[in-house]
Amino acid sequence: MTNPRKTMDEPVHLEMPLTPPVPAPQCQVCLRAERDRAVAREQGDPSAMTDANVVIRRHPNHRLGAAR
Numbered sequence: 001m002t003n004p005r006k007t008m009d010e011p012v013h014l015e016m017p018l019t020p021p022v023p024a025p026q027c028q029v030c031l032r033a034e035r036d037r038a039v040a041r042e043q044g045d046p047s048a049m050t051d052a053n054v055v056i057r058r059h060p061n062h063r064l065g066a067a068r
Helices: 027-042 046-058 060-064
Strands: none
Touching: 027 046
16 A cells, blocks of 8 residues: 655745736837737737737847837
8 A cells, every 4th residue: 555645745836927028119020919919908818918928028129129
């Protein structure tokens, strides 16, 4: 017979959610993702909001802080 556990596992430590990224000025890709994020927020779709945040955060213009 196995030895039953008599203690709980260690607690799970979650990080705070990331703050929403700010689109690069004049960047059409970032601005489109920002509009998509606003629509997703209005529709209560957190998955689509996250998708838009990822697009903005990973877009090259966003990282460079410049528009193309």
